[in-house]
Amino acid sequence: MSGSFVSRLSYILRRLAQVAPMILAVVTINFLLINLAPGDPATLMAGDFADLETIERLREEFGLNEPLHVQFSSYVWKVLNFDLGYSYQFRAPVLDIVLARLPNTLILLFFSFILSMILGILLAAVSARRPNRAFDNTASSIAMLGYCLPMFWLGMMLILIFSSTLRWFPTGGMYSLRAPSEGWPRMLDIGRHLVLPALAYAAYFLAMAYRLTRAKLIEILREDYIRTARMKGLSDWSVIFRHALRNALVPVIAVMGLDFGVMIGGAVVVETVFSWPGVGRLMYESILSRDYPLLLGIFVIVSFGIILVNLIADLICAMIDPRIAYG
Amino acid sequence: MTRPERLLTVEEMCLHIDTYRGTVRAVDGVTFHVDQGESVGIVGESGSGKSMTALSLMRFTPLAGRFTAGSAMFQGRDLLKLSEREMRKIRGKDISMVFQDPMTFLNPLIRIGDQIGEVLVEHEGLSRRAAFNRAVEVLRQVRIPSPEDVAAQYPHQLSGGMRQRALIAMAIIGAPSLLIADEPTTALDVTVQAQIIELLRGVKEKHGLSLLMITHDLGIVAHVCDRVYVVYAGRIMEEAGVFEVFETPRHPYTTALLSSITYDEESGDGIGYIEGTVPSLIDPPEGCRFHTRCPAAMPVCRRLQPPRTRVSETQSVYCWLYEEAQDE
Amino acid sequence: MPIFLRAYSENPSAVAGAVLVFALVAASILAPLLTEFAPKELGGAPLQPPGAGHLMGTDDLGRDLWAQFLYGGRASVIVGLVAAAISTVIGVSLGAISGYFGGWVDDVVQRMTEMFSIVPRYFFAIVTVAILGASLINVICVIGLLSWPPMTKLVRAEFATLRSRSFVDAAKMGGEGPMFIIFNEILPNALPPIVVQTILTISAAVLMEATLSFLGLGDPNLISWGLMLNKAQQFLTLAPWMAIFPGLAISLFILGLNLMGDGFNQALNPRLRLEARK
Numbered sequence: 001m002s003g004s005f006v007s008r009l010s011y012i013l014r015r016l017a018q019v020a021p022m023i024l025a026v027v028t029i030n031f032l033l034i035n036l037a038p039g040d041p042a043t044l045m046a047g048d049f050a051d052l053e054t055i056e057r058l059r060e061e062f063g064l065n066e067p068l069h070v071q072f073s074s075y076v077w078k079v080l081n082f083d084l085g086y087s088y089q090f091r092a093p094v095l096d097i098v099l100a101r102l103p104n105t106l107i108l109l110f111f112s113f114i115l116s117m118i119l120g121i122l123l124a125a126v127s128a129r130r131p132n133r134a135f136d137n138t139a140s141s142i143a144m145l146g147y148c149l150p151m152f153w154l155g156m157m158l159i160l161i162f163s164s165t166l167r168w169f170p171t172g173g174m175y176s177l178r179a180p181s182e183g184w185p186r187m188l189d190i191g192r193h194l195v196l197p198a199l200a201y202a203a204y205f206l207a208m209a210y211r212l213t214r215a216k217l218i219e220i221l222r223e224d225y226i227r228t229a230r231m232k233g234l235s236d237w238s239v240i241f242r243h244a245l246r247n248a249l250v251p252v253i254a255v256m257g258l259d260f261g262v263m264i265g266g267a268v269v270v271e272t273v274f275s276w277p278g279v280g281r282l283m284y285e286s287i288l289s290r291d292y293p294l295l296l297g298i299f300v301i302v303s304f305g306i307i308l309v310n311l312i313a314d315l316i317c318a319m320i321d322p323r324i325a326y327g
Numbered sequence: 328m329t330r331p332e333r334l335l336t337v338e339e340m341c342l343h344i345d346t347y348r349g350t351v352r353a354v355d356g357v358t359f360h361v362d363q364g365e366s367v368g369i370v371g372e373s374g375s376g377k378s379m380t381a382l383s384l385m386r387f388t389p390l391a392g393r394f395t396a397g398s399a400m401f402q403g404r405d406l407l408k409l410s411e412r413e414m415r416k417i418r419g420k421d422i423s424m425v426f427q428d429p430m431t432f433l434n435p436l437i438r439i440g441d442q443i444g445e446v447l448v449e450h451e452g453l454s455r456r457a458a459f460n461r462a463v464e465v466l467r468q469v470r471i472p473s474p475e476d477v478a479a480q481y482p483h484q485l486s487g488g489m490r491q492r493a494l495i496a497m498a499i500i501g502a503p504s505l506l507i508a509d510e511p512t513t514a515l516d517v518t519v520q521a522q523i524i525e526l527l528r529g530v531k532e533k534h535g536l537s538l539l540m541i542t543h544d545l546g547i548v549a550h551v552c553d554r555v556y557v558v559y560a561g562r563i564m565e566e567a568g569v570f571e572v573f574e575t576p577r578h579p580y581t582t583a584l585l586s587s588i589t590y591d592e593e594s595g596d597g598i599g600y601i602e603g604t605v606p607s608l609i610d611p612p613e614g615c616r617f618h619t620r621c622p623a624a625m626p627v628c629r630r631l632q633p634p635r636t637r638v639s640e641t642q643s644v645y646c647w648l649y650e651e652a653q654d655e
Numbered sequence: 656m657p658i659f660l661r662a663y664s665e666n667p668s669a670v671a672g673a674v675l676v677f678a679l680v681a682a683s684i685l686a687p688l689l690t691e692f693a694p695k696e697l698g699g700a701p702l703q704p705p706g707a708g709h710l711m712g713t714d715d716l717g718r719d720l721w722a723q724f725l726y727g728g729r730a731s732v733i734v735g736l737v738a739a740a741i742s743t744v745i746g747v748s749l750g751a752i753s754g755y756f757g758g759w760v761d762d763v764v765q766r767m768t769e770m771f772s773i774v775p776r777y778f779f780a781i782v783t784v785a786i787l788g789a790s791l792i793n794v795i796c797v798i799g800l801l802s803w804p805p806m807t808k809l810v811r812a813e814f815a816t817l818r819s820r821s822f823v824d825a826a827k828m829g830g831e832g833p834m835f836i837i838f839n840e841i842l843p844n845a846l847p848p849i850v851v852q853t854i855l856t857i858s859a860a861v862l863m864e865a866t867l868s869f870l871g872l873g874d875p876n877l878i879s880w881g882l883m884l885n886k887a888q889q890f891l892t893l894a895p896w897m898a899i900f901p902g903l904a905i906s907l908f909i910l911g912l913n914l915m916g917d918g919f920n921q922a923l924n925p926r927l928r929l930e931a932r933k
Contacts, residue, residue: 025770029779037786044786148910150862152869153884153902156891160899164892171892224431227387231426232446232497233418242445246436258772265777269866273888283778284870287785299775299782306775321436322481 011318011325019307026303027079030296031072037292040064044292046088054088084300085293089286094297098279102301104174105267105278111194112202120209121252125240127210128217139210146207151266155200155273162196169196172275197274201266208263212255216248223247250321257313261306334505334537335361335384340397340407342383349609353379355561356397358635361505366531366538368552368569370584373543374605376561381507381541383407385424386414401505420450423498424507425527428514429490433482439493440466440478446501465496468533469526488519492526499530506531509541524550545585549573554641557581560606560616567642577644580617615647623648662922669918675911679904683728692719694726694878702894712896714886723878724900730879731908734795734864739857741799746806746856747849751837753807754814764807772804780863784872791874794867798860806852813845847923851916858912865905880905 034041042058064071078084084094123143127136163171170176174193180186220226221244229243256263267280275281279298286294318324342354353376361367371377382388384399384406399406402421409417423446426432434442443465444458453461459478466474469492482490491511498506508527512520528551531538540551548555548569555572557565557580565578576582603620606612612619618628627647636649663669682689692709699717703709711720753764780797787793817823818841826840867873868881875882880901887897 022770022773026774029774033783033786038788144913145906145910148858148913149906150865150869150902150909152866153898153905156884156888156898156902159891160895164895224426224428225434228426228432228442228494228497229434229445230387231385231418231424232501233415233420233449234445235415238449243434243437247434250436261773261775262777264775265781265866268777268781269869272870283781287781287870287872290785292786295782295785299778302775302778303773306773310773323435323483 008318008322008325012315015311015314015318019311022307023304024076026300026307027076028072030079030300031075033296034075034292035068045085079300084297087286087291087294087297089289089291089294094294095301097294098282098298098301101277101279101282104276105271105280107190108194108197108201108271108276108278109264109267112198112205115198116202116205117209120206121213121245124210124213124217125237125245127214128221128244129236129240131218136214140214143207143210146203147211149203150269151200151204152269152273154203155197155270158196158200159273169193172273174277193274193276197270197276200273201270204266205263208259209252209256212252213245213248216251217244220244220247246320250317250324253313253317253320257310260309260313264302264306331362331364333360334363334365334401335539336398336400337384338398338400340380340383340399341395342379342388342392343395344389344392346391346609351608352561352611353392353608354383355608355611357558357561357563358397359556359563359566361537361539363504364531364535364537365554366528366540366552368540368542368548368555369558370542370545370548370555371558372584372605374608375558376608377541377543377558378509379561380558381424381509381539384507384539385418385422386411416450419446419498419503420501421503422505422507423501423503424509425491425494425498425511427510429487429494430514432494433490435482437481438478439480439482439485443478443493443497443500446497450501462496462500465500466493468499469493469496469530471496487515488522491515491519491523495523495526495530499534499536502534503536505537505539507539507541510543511540512544512547527551545572557584560611561608562616563645564617565642565644565646571639571642575642577638577642577649578617578646579621579623579648583620583622615645659922663918666918666921668914669922672911672914672916672918675907676915679728679908679911680732682725683732686722686725686729689725690719690722692722694718694723696722702890702897704894705896711900712894714883714897715890715894720883720897720900723883724880724904727878727880727883727901728904728908730791730868730873730877730881731861731864731905733791734798735857735861737795738798738802738860738864739853741796742802742856742860743806743849743853745800746803746852747810747842749803750807750810751814751842754811755818755833755837755841757815761811764811768804768807771801774801776801777863777866780867781870781872784867789867789872789874791877794864794873798863802856802859802863806849806856809848809852810845813848814841817841817844847919851919851923854912854916854919858909858916861905861912862909 034044037044040059042055042064046055046058066074082095084098086092087094087097090097123139127139130136159171162168170193172193174190175186176189176193180189217240221240226239226243229239234242267278268283269280270276271278271280272284279302283295283298285291286298337360338358340354340357341352344351344353355376357376357380359367359369369377369380379388383394384401386406386409388394394407397407401417404413406414406417433439440459440462441455443462444453444455447453447458447461448455463474463478466478471477471489471492477485477489477493482493485493495511511527512523515523524547527538527540530536531551538551540547542548552569554566554568556563557572557578559580564580565572565576567576572581573585576585606616606619612629614630615621615624615628615633618624621628625647631647633645633647633650635643635645637643638649695718697716697718699709699713699719701713701715701717703713703717705712709719709721711724714720714723749764749768753761780801783797784793814837823836823840826836831840864873864879865881865884868879869885871882871885873879873882883901884898884905887894887901890897
C-alpha cells in the first residue's frame, strides 16, 4: 500500500515537472508572435486606441532598444507575474478583463461538458453491449452528424428553429433586458439563455465522447478479463459498468484531455453566435477591434487552462489505472 | 461401493457456429458425465473442440453459435436451455471456471480482493467490505503468502503463478459444485505448473467439488483425473478410467496421442506428432472423424459414424474395430 | 487493390461519402458552367428568397448565392488539400524519423509533438492569422503547421513496429541506407493508415478554414462558405437561406470526408470489416 502511494506521489511530481517547459513554450510562442508581426511590437500592443505618446512610452517599457534575449526574459518575467499587458480599448489590465468574463465561459463549458460526458458514455454503453444492432446504428449515425456539423452553423440553425420560429428560447445573450437581479428567477433566466448555446456546444463533445467510448468499450469487451467477470455471474450491465467502463475511461479521458484545446476553440464561435458574454466572445471582439494585447492575453490564459486540464486528466487517469504511476 | 450421484450429464451436445465460410461444427454430438466429487479430464489436440465444450457448459458461446441438439443436465436443469438470467445465477455460484492465461484474465484496474469478493457481492449480497475479508480467507486457502497484502494489490504487482492462484480463489469462493479448468497451466512456467496442479487437486479434495479438466497434457490427466474423455474434431473418441487410458488404450487416436508423448521423451528419432492435421470443422469427414489419419482405417470408417462400444465397466470406445469384435 | 475497391464499394455509407465529396469538389471546379452569375456580381434585388432566377436567393447586396455557393467551395477545397498536404509531409517525415531511428531523435520529436498537441489549435490559429494578416497563404500555412501531430503519432507507431520486421533486416543486410529503407521498404507498408489519416486531416482543415472565415479571418478577397455564414449572421431571421445553404455545404463536405475515412479504414482493415457486417 505504502509502495503504491510513493510511486503515485513520485508520478504526480514527475508530471508536475513537465508543466514548466509547456508554460515556457506558450510564453515563447506569444513572444514570437509579437515580434513576427508587421510593424514594431509597441504599435501592435497599443492597437488602434493609443496615441503617439502612449506608443512612445510602450517602446520604452518594452525595451525595444535592448537585445532580443533581454526583451524575452523581461516578457517572461511579466507573464509569470500575471502581467498580461493593458487593453487600451477597455482601459483596463488584460487579466482583469478576462477574469471578469471567465465565469460566464466556465458556466457554458461546465454544463455542456457534464451533459455530454454523462450522456455520451451512457449511450456508448448501450451501443457497445450490442454493436451493429438497431440502437447502435442509429446512435452512431447521429453521432457522426454531431461530429461533422460545424458548431457555429448548428448554433445558427438552433436559433432559427427554437428561437426565431418556435420562440421557446431567447436568440442570444445571457440575461433578459428586465431580468430579475437575484435569486432563483435570475438563475432561471440565465438557464433559459444557456440552453441553446450549451446544446450547440455539447453536440460535438457528445459525439466525441460517444464515439471514443463506444470504440474503446467494444475493444475492451473482447478482453479475457471480461470473460472472467461474466464467469462470476455478472449481468451485461454490471460487466460494462463495473469492469469495461473503468478500463475504457482511461484512454477516453486522455484523448478528451488532449482534444480539449479543440473543444475550447468552439467557445469562440458558439459565444459569438449566441452573444454569450464570455471569454470566447471577448476574443471575437478583440479580433474585430484589433485589440492585440487582449487577444494575446486570452491566448496565454487559455493555453495555461489547457495545460491545467491536461494535468488534471492525467492525474485522473493515474488514479483509475495504478499501472500508469507504477510504470 | 455405492454409486456416486451424477452432477452433470451431457448428451449428444451439438454447438454449431455460423460463419461466412460456412457452419463450424465446433462440438458435434458429445456425450459425457461428471459425478459428484469426481475429477474428469477432456483431452485433445488444439482445435479439437475441447475448449468449446467447456465454454458451452458456461454458455460462453459466440454470438453466432447455436445448440442444434443435445442436452446438458446439471442439478436437474438443462444448461443449454436456460435463459441468460437463470444462467447468471449458476455462473460463479454452482459452476465456475479457471482459464488459461492468468496474465489476461484479471481486470488490471481492480484490486485482487475486490475482484474475488465480487462473486459474493453478486450472489450472496455481501457488502464489498465483507466480501473483501472473505476473499482474504480464500486467498489464504489457495496458499498465497500474506493474503491481506495481496488482496489490496493490483494484478500487475503479482507473478503469473500468484495470479493463477487468485483466479482459482475467485472460482472457488462461491463454493461451486463444479469447477471447470481450461488448460489452467499452459501459460505458466514448468515449476509453477506442478504447484497449480497440486493446488487444484487439494482444492477439489478439500471442498468436495467436481473438477472438469480441459487439457492437451496427458501428464496432468495422470495426476489429477479419475476418468478421461478423448476428443477429436468435435467428437468423443474414447472414454476410460485414468489407468485404462494409459494401460489399455483402445482407440487408434488415443494410442497415437500416447505415443506422441512417449516419443517426445525419447528425443531419438522424435516423431512426436500424429501424421496429418486436425480436419476442418466446417466440412468434417464423413464416418469416423479420425479415418483420414487412422493407421487402421477400414472402408466402413469412411461411411458410417462408429457407435459407442463398451469394452469394460468404465471404458467405452467409438471405433468400428471394437464394434466388429463385439458382434462376433 | 481490386479487393480493397470491392470492399469499399460494398459499404453504402462509404460510397455515399465519396459521392458527396466528389459532387461538391466537381461543383466548385465547374462553377462557371453551372451558373451565369459571378459570385461578387451586384445587380439583383437584395435578400431575395430562393426561387427561379436565383436558385439559393440573393444576399444583402443582391449577389447570387448559388454562384457564391459554387465558387465558395474552392476555398474549402484548396485550403483543405494544401494544408493537409503540408501537415502530411511534416507528420510523415517526423513520424518516420522518430519511429525508425528511436533513441534521442525519438525523444525530441515526441516532446515536440506533445507540445504541439497541447497548444489550443483554434486559439493559436485565430491569434496568428489576426496578427500576421488574413491571407489565403497565412490561413493555409497556419492550418498546415497545426495539424500534423496526430499523423506523427500514427506514423511513429507504424514505423516502430515495422522496423523490426524481417524484410527490413533483409534490406539492411543488402546494404541499403536508412533513406532507402524508410521510403522504399517501410513507407509502402504503412500507407493504408496514412491515407485514412490524411482524409481526416483534410476534413479537420476544412472545418478550421470555415471557422476562421466565419470569424472574419479568412482571405477577404476570396468567397468561402465560412465567409458567407459570417455575413448571414446579421440577417439570420430576415434571410435564413443565407445561412442554411453554405452551412449545409460545409457539413456535407466534412461528413463526406469522414464517411470516406471510415470506409477506407474498414476496407483496409479486414477485422473491422467483419465486425461491421456482423
